[in-house]
Amino acid sequence: LKAEALEELQGVTDAKHLDELRVKYQGKKGKLTEILRGMGGLSAEERPIIGQLANEVRDAIDAAVTAHAERFEREETERRLASETIDVTLPGRKLPRGAVHPLTRVIEEIEQIFIGMGYQIAEGPEVETDYHNFEALNLPKDHPARDMQDSFYITEELLLRTHTSPVQVRTMQRMAGEVPVKVICPGKVYRRDDDDATHSFQFHQIEGLVIGKNIRMSDLKGTLLTFIQKLFGEEAQIRMRPSFFPFTEPSAEVDVMYKKKGATEPSWLEILGCGMVHPRVLEMSGYDPEQYSGFAFGMGAERIAMLKYGIDDIRHFYNNDERFLEQFARQ
Ligand code: PHE
Numbered sequence: 001l002k003a004e005a006l007e008e009l010q011g012v013t014d015a016k017h018l019d020e021l022r023v024k025y026q027g028k029k030g031k032l033t034e035i036l037r038g039m040g041g042l043s044a045e046e047r048p049i050i051g052q053l054a055n056e057v058r059d060a061i062d063a064a065v066t067a068h069a070e071r072f073e074r075e076e077t078e079r080r081l082a083s084e085t086i087d088v089t090l091p092g093r094k095l096p097r098g099a100v101h102p103l104t105r106v107i108e109e110i111e112q113i114f115i116g117m118g119y120q121i122a123e124g125p126e127v128e129t130d131y132h133n134f135e136a137l138n139l140p141k142d143h144p145a146r147d148m149q150d151s152f153y154i155t156e157e158l159l160l161r162t163h164t165s166p167v168q169v170r171t172m173q174r175m176a177g178e179v180p181v182k183v184i185c186p187g188k189v190y191r192r193d194d195d196d197a198t199h200s201f202q203f204h205q206i207e208g209l210v211i212g213k214n215i216r217m218s219d220l221k222g223t224l225l226t227f228i229q230k231l232f233g234e235e236a237q238i239r240m241r242p243s244f245f246p247f248t249e250p251s252a253e254v255d256v257m258y259k260k261k262g263a264t265e266p267s268w269l270e271i272l273g274c275g276m277v278h279p280r281v282l283e284m285s286g287y288d289p290e291q292y293s294g295f296a297f298g299m300g301a302e303r304i305a306m307l308k309y310g311i312d313d314i315r316h317f318y319n320n321d322e323r324f325l326e327q328f329a330r331q
Helices: 002-010 015-026 031-041 046-083 102-116 144-148 165-175 217-232 279-284 301-309 322-328
Strands: 127-129 158-160 181-190 202-212 237-245 248-258 267-277 293-300
Touching: 002 015, 002 046, 015 031, 015 046, 031 046, 102 181, 102 202, 102 217, 102 301, 102 322, 165 181, 165 202, 165 293, 202 217, 202 301, 217 237, 217 248, 217 267, 217 293, 217 301, 237 267, 248 293, 267 279, 267 301, 293 301
Parallel strands: none
Antiparallel strands: 127 158, 181 202, 202 293, 237 248, 248 267, 267 293
């Protein structure tokens, strides 16, 4: 029996087969069990001899079963290790990664420059009252300059703001005659325009306002020159041309001498409007023009970003084409 069992166990192929063999010999109805059970019918002389033999056979089968079981377990572990091996030398997969939108970047950069000069950031509603958007900026209802900014009216008194100047009005009201006022107002503005390469019915402005004692045009020019050189580089130059805005007097337009991306020569490019705050504007929002003066300026964020990054179509900012946006991922 021992020889038979051990030979059969030699040929065992897997864990299931091994278990079948174990049952065949040692199970309740197994061959060895049968012998052990039959011991009662043996004589007193035979019993110890057969008992010893039977024990030997049992130990031998046990040992063989255990040895095979261990072998199967070891083989199984090796198989698993082999199939689950991680190749640490494989290059990783690239995860898709977003980028800060070029407009957001320019706006944040401009904010940082002015924060560095002691300005605070002020924000206001995009749905404005006619009073804040026009009236308080010296544009009464019948003023022809209202046509300069074709507006989206919601009711007779409410409209989508056409510039961020109303935030400056709200700032003056909030400051209630206190100085200094030093804010920049970034945000979305809306004008009735047909969209093309340089126009968009919605765009972004960044405007600034400073009010204090003895604020002069030279302060305005110095501030803008510092700002432009921080934004476009130390060699950038500016020039001011006389212009007109109802809320500033005198008013000017500012050009920057700048070599556009792709251009061979630098040229004068218009980049912002500015002026000394009109005395009536100061007065309407609670500042005595005899005591205080101030300057204001405003620029389009898209225009600045287009110059700075050499972008030729304003619609790129809004089409959400990943091929465009990706270029700003890691600069
Ligand atoms: N609010 C003006 C505009 O939208 C810009 C501006 C702001 C001009 C402040 C002068 C002073 O065009």
